[in-house]
Amino acid sequence: MNRYALSRRVVHWAIAVCVIVLVPVGLWMVARGQANLWDQLTNTLYGIHKATGFSVLLLMALRIAFKLRSADPAWPADFPRARRIAAKSLHHTFYLLLVLVPLLGWAGVTAFPALIVLPGFDLPPMPFVPVDEALALRLFQIHGALAVLLAALVLGHVGAALHHLLIARDGLFQRIWFGRAGHSGH
Ligand code: HEM
Numbered sequence: 303m304n305r306y307a308l309s310r311r312v313v314h315w316a317i318a319v320c321v322i323v324l325v326p327v328g329l330w331m332v333a334r335g336q337a338n339l340w341d342q343l344t345n346t347l348y349g350i351h352k353a354t355g356f357s358v359l360l361l362m363a364l365r366i367a368f369k370l371r372s373a374d375p376a377w378p379a380d381f382p383r384a385r386r387i388a389a390k391s392l393h394h395t396f397y398l399l400l401v402l403v404p405l406l407g408w409a410g411v412t413a414f415p416a417l418i419v420l421p422g423f424d425l426p427p428m429p430f431v432p433v434d435e436a437l438a439l440r441l442f443q444i445h446g447a448l449a450v451l452l453a454a455l456v457l458g459h460v461g462a463a464l465h466h467l468l469i470a471r472d473g474l475f476q477r478i479w480f481g482r483a484g485h486s487g488h
Pocket residue numbers: 321324325326328329332335351352353354355356357358359400403404405407408410411425442443445446447449450452
């Protein structure tokens with residue numbers, strides 16, 4: 303069957319849902335913090351963000367293991383080389399950002415320190431990261447900037463996916479979806 307292994311499809315969509323939650327929650331909680339609204343809602347948003355973001359890190363470990371274990375489906379024979387290269391570069395950039403962005407967030411909350419997710423439940427501190435508030439602020443800055451870059455690239459990725467699904471109708475979308483197998487070969 304010319305599509306991604308089921309394990310890879312499941313982890314792709316699990317991470318997609320996490321990122322769709324993380325970006326608006328991240329922007330919202332930071333806006334509330336900047337407005338000095340340190341109430342229950344802001345704390346809950348930070349808790350959700352940290353727990354979901356840390357889950358992305360764990361899911362990415364699985365994702366990389368699954369990728370190493372199973373080959374990518376073959377491209378349709380007539381798929382232009384330039385677009386193949388563009389798609390592959392974007393996908394590899396996602397792997398990089400989806401590891402770097404949560405690592406920077408985790409390093410930031412370790413340095414601040416602000417590891418609490420729920421009362422009585424803290425994330426583990428990242429090894430070798432000192433408690434240093436100035437360092438934490440630096441890490442959060444880079445975390446935020448790369449997260450915004452990630453969100454912009456996600457928009458391009460979604461646009462390409464919708465193009466394949468609705469306009470080109472070439473079966474590429476079905477390679478990462480569930481249900482009956484798509485036919486991406488011509
Ligand atoms: C793929 C995973 C993640 C994405 C896409 C993401 C996205 C974002 C975004 C969009 C912001 C707002 C940035 C801004 O407006 O400056 C943000 C802020 C933040 N994120 Fe994440 N995040 C992720 C993972 C994590 C993780 C794992 C942690 C910690 C365990 C974390 C902790 C934080 C904190 C503390 C802030 C606020 C920083 C500040 O106050 O300036 N994030 N994140």
